Amino acid sequence: xxxxxxxxxxxxxxxxxxxxxxxxxxxxxxxxxxxxxxxxxxxxxxxxxxxxxxxxxxxxxxxxxxxxxxxxxxxxxxxxxxxxxxxxxxxxxxxxxxxxxxxxxxxxxxxxxxxxxxxxxxxxxxxxxxxxxxxxxxxxxxxxxxxxxxxxxxxxxxxxxxxxxxxxxxxxxxxxxxxxxxxxxxxxxxxxxxxxxxxxxxxxxxxxxxxxxxxxxxxxxxxxxxxxxxxxxxxxxxxxxxxxxxxxxxxxxxxxxxxxxxxxxxxxxxxxxxxxxxxxxxxxxxxxxxxxxxxxxxxxxxxxxxxxxxxxxxxxxxxxxxxxxxxxxxxxxxxxxxxxxxxxxxxxxxxxxxxxxxxxxxxxxxxxxxxxxxxxxxxxxxxxxxxxxxxxxxxxxxxxxxxxxxxxxxxxxxxxxxxxxxxxxxxxxxx
Ligand SMILES: *Cc1c(COP(=O)(O)O)cnc(C)c1O
Numbered sequence: 512x513x514x515x516x517x518x519x520x521x522x523x524x525x526x527x528x529x530x531x532x533x534x535x536x537x538x539x540x541x542x543x544x545x546x547x548x549x550x551x552x553x554x555x556x557x558x559x560x561x562x563x564x565x566x567x568x569x570x571x572x573x574x575x576x577x578x579x580x581x582x583x584x585x586x587x588x589x590x591x592x593x594x595x596x597x598x599x600x601x602x603x604x605x606x607x608x609x610x611x612x613x614x615x616x617x618x619x620x621x622x623x624x625x626x627x628x629x630x631x632x633x634x635x636x637x638x639x640x641x642x643x644x645x646x647x648x649x650x651x652x653x654x655x656x657x658x659x660x661x662x663x664x665x666x667x668x669x670x671x672x673x674x675x676x677x678x679x680x681x682x683x684x685x686x687x688x689x690x691x692x693x694x695x696x697x698x699x700x701x702x703x704x705x706x707x708x709x710x711x712x713x714x715x716x717x718x719x720x721x722x723x724x725x726x727x728x729x730x731x732x733x734x735x736x737x738x739x740x741x742x743x744x745x746x747x748x749x750x751x752x753x754x755x756x757x758x759x760x761x762x763x764x765x766x767x768x769x770x771x772x773x774x775x776x777x778x779x780x781x782x783x784x785x786x787x788x789x790x791x792x793x794x795x796x797x798x799x800x801x802x803x804x805x806x807x808x809x810x811x812x813x814x815x816x817x818x819x820x821x822x823x824x825x826x827x828x829x830x831x832x833x834x835x836x837x838x839x840x841x842x843x844x845x846x847x848x849x850x851x852x853x854x855x856x857x858x859x860x861x862x863x864x865x866x867x868x869x870x871x872x873x874x875x876x877x878x879x880x881x882x883x884x885x886x887x888x889x890x891x892x893x894x895x896x897x898x899x900x901x902x903x904x905x906x907x908x909x910x911x912x913x914x915x916x917x918x919x920x921x922x923x924x925x926x927x928x929x930x931x932x933x934x935x936x937x938x939x940x941x942x
Contacts, residue, residue, distance in 0.1 A: 533723025558747035615892035618653035621731030626657030645702035652682035685919035697928025735766030755874035759812035783873025791840030
């Protein structure tokens, strides 16, 4: 399988190269040259399969030229070594809990797969790889944990100062070893732009081997599709399943769209956003208009220029009409999000985090109109957003492995939101 750039279909590379490069030189995004459709027997036996068995079959057509079966087996087993259960919340509303991994957010799945692919590919080379990652909260720690202590890999995390939760910041800044946290005086969009500039800077890329661990890396996108199959396996029989995905950069929902394109019989998707409603607006009007991001309580979704948008459109032949048949968009305010958290806790005893609450709201709105079997993705453990969750429902349990970060010393390097500062840091410190 080759991967092409969304900016130039003739710019094609292997899986290995796509993973190592992260981004094509032409500023597009890597996409598989064709979408393999899995055979009917695979889908018929889905409920009998383990998640690792599913993941192996799903990933194989994309990676088989670069990763042999035995290695792929190991990678998917190590990636998916925590539960990803579907739980009924009430009536036809179910939740796919993606927060049982080491950093308690769904990004563990993509980050663990990517880290294993990258270290597999860099195994035979002595050259050091620097992984650059912009984070709105959860990506950084998931990626950093995936790479902690891996030889020949440095991880540099950029996060917006004062715009991530206290726990998230502790998770980013206390790891040490081969992990550096850069505290940027700006927004997440600034961080994302700085990372992009680094990849497009020719002298910098000559001087060091940079790679991206954001959801723009194809090795993060692919594994995020595994749990859509796994959720369908757990809901065996339902033929009217709708997934509501709380979205920021739209990597998670794009992975679901990919699963559907590969034959998984999903009825539809709900793009649930906070007031950063670029995609719901696009779905309503056909116009894609990035805007500066606004800060909300679902901070990991505070994205004003969703990076996976070109992939969403590429999967649908760039047709707005076709995308609208697959996805319904809704956006919600912080007030509505808090109300949902309170109502779901009071009435059903289920604790939502602010991101999951946005997913819940989108699903509820969709089902009210269309019916069906609903699943929303709970993308982070409520304990990660203890301040908000406590304010709304009184108290929240903080899992032990999260609490452990609170007592460690924060270590970060503050910098402006200008690319030059980042470039300067990288050239001086990480050669
Ligand atoms: C990253 C993140 C999201 C948004 O996911 P995208 O793939 O960027 O759309 C939602 N919720 C949480 C908790 C996240 O960390």
